[in-house]
Amino acid sequence: MAIKGAIVVDEVKCKGCGVCASVCPKHVIALSKNVNTKGYNYAEMINGDCIGCASCAMVCPDGVITVYKAKV
């Protein structure tokens, strides 16, 4: 059994500041190559290593990250 996490980024509201990526202990987050309607490279998960620690959400200035965690 392992802890698996996932984040959902509100891509429309994300401003692509990258603070979430800088604090992620598992290097799960990166800024997308795509941009949202405001022209920001929004944050996205780039692998399945998320542990649902919510570090990213805690430092997200715009509150655009929702975090889920489950035992699988």
Next chain:
Amino acid sequence: MFNEEIVKPENLVYKKTSVLTDAVMHYCPGCPHGTIHRIIAEVIDEMGIQDKAIGIAPVGCSVLAYNYFNVDFVEAAHGRAPALASAIQRLHPNHHTFTYQGDGDLAAIGTAETIHACNRGENIIIFFVNNAIYGMTGGQMAPTTLVGMKSATTPYGRRVDLNGWPLQITELVAQLPGTDYVTRQSASTPADVRKAKAAVRKAFENQAAHRGTQFVEFVSTCNSGWKMTPVAANEWMRQNMFPKYVLGDIKSDGEIVREYNPADSKVIRELIPVK
């Protein structure tokens, strides 16, 4: 792409509190105001005091905070929030009146209101966001701008002969008998966010117990004013701001817990290292 099995309501561990509205914040990308707003809003949510909270934000970047906090809110003139808060809390003694002020607002134009509200021991919470700059007006020198630090009005760095010393107003208000809890926090890392949230919670709980003025500083960044990326600004803050604006409690339960006399400080007088 990685999360179909995990993203289910029963697995939710973190979601933006409903004490913040869904409005898109006007703050620059990476601006800590949003994080600090959320910390305060989460505490209000967790304590169940949304109906008793009255926020006040004066002129500055956070002047539009009323669009983001889902509590009753009053916008104030530059520097005057502690005066508004004094009246509101006295007229509503069982409410939770809090101000949300920047460094130019609180430590320059509003110094008198700050000092006197603290000295009267008004049962209010003052949240003080110190990013060492006037953000809204375009990055001019603030009272807390470090010696040597560049700003729009100190283009060659703050010079003491021209501009005087940085003002450590948090240490000053800790000396006043009316302040009960004076603490300096930050919100750039998850650990700092956790500590800050505990401090904010303590402030609201002290207020509920009518203990007097609660003063919570957040050492903060202004990445656009500092002309850095958000991540670089956080790093710069840790290297240059934290040695001078030392994190942690200064006064707790009405007792000074970290003796410090700003007038004796060599640290605040030191020039920041030039990159």
Next chain:
Amino acid sequence: MAKELKLMKGNEAIAEAAIRSGCDGYFGYPITPQSEVMEHLMAEMPWEKTGMVVLQAESEVASINMVYGGAATGKKVMTSSSSPGMSLMQEGVTYLAGAELPCLLVNVMRGGPGLGTIQPSQADYFQTTKGGGHGDYQLYTLAPASVQEMYDFVFKAWDIAFKYRNPVMILSDGAIGQVMEKVYVGDYVPRWTDEEIAKNAPWAAFGKPASRDHNIITSLELDSAKQEQNNHRFQAKYREMEKNDTLYEEIMCDDAEYVFVAYGSCARIAHKAVQLAREKGIKAGLLRPITLFPFPTAPIKALAQRVKGMLSVEMSAGQMVQDVKLASEFKCPVEYFGRYGGIIPTPQEVVEALENKLIKG
């Protein structure tokens, strides 16, 4: 209502009326010649009688912002000051007007400019009725001419302030503030309960119940189109005040050939001047504006069409006379007589001025 007769200073009458009218909070800073307002409140300790909050602030700047804060939560709050202090408050006054907050301001005028003198004056007419602070706004302005009116106008002020969501100014002067006269005072009007505030001021920021959206009090609107709409709303409100709540008094105007226009303590001097003039065979009358904004334009216009001249009598260097001239639409000569810098004109000089400027001239 039970009436009780008291001998009081004008300033004390303001304070007594505050307590008895259900005022929730007074925030002030000492300045001559109005310091008795806060002194009386502190001596009466209304927080023990009615729950009214009284706070001596660190400055006039803080006082007016305390008023702003209290008013934002739907409470009946007030401050008082005198001319230099009122100048300091102007930033807060324009914020109050811009955020549409009801409150009571009292200016017991003294001579200026600058630190000036502590003696009575009416030289803040422009400051009060033409702005004072920045932006297009108006204060509903009451000008008491007796200690009784100092008392009564406090009650009137709350009605108007909440009717229009607008600051109300009682523009008095050092003479009315300091003189002692008999005053009939009435029963205590209870302060509004939380439920009454929620009903009477549903816009106020007194804490958001789950049943409604959060209330925001602000004078800021960065969208110019919306800010113009806000200004349209303010102007419409001021026109309503003009239509419904302009107050004035006409004394012996029915057969008058010459009319004095005077407010506050000058109106009392002008009233005496009417008697002196009539003793000399001059048919004089007095129009006393009770509200300076809204100004009694219509009655002045009506009088101008049938009298031989009007004399604006002021303790200022010719401020209200501009409004009298505009109101007269130049249908008759309008002249000004005033003393200022703390000097109060005598009725004799007023009659002489009438003779020299309008009758002989």
